[in-house]
Amino acid sequence: MTKSTTNGFIVDGDGDDASWTEIGAAWKHKDSDGMNIVIPPGITVSGKLVVRAAKNPQAVEA
Known part of the structure; x- marks a missing residue:
């Protein structure tokens, strides 16, 4: 298990009125050209990711 340094959020709305919901974690590829994003089972994702x-890296299974 490694600590993610990046979190994924679904954002509903814009600007100061936007609602941010954390939905998973992400890890950069070694070559920095992409990321693996891990979304736990049971989370439905739609909209803007x-x-x-x-801000506080947490251990999450990749």
Whole structure:
């Protein structure tokens, strides 16, 4: 298990009125040309997916 340094969010709305829901974690590829995004079972994803640097990295199974 490794710590993710990036989190994935579904964002509903824009600007200050946007609602952000964390839905998973992401890991950069060694060559930095992409990422693996892990979304736990039971999470339905639709809409805009935003990936941001994790403020508090957590151990998540990749």
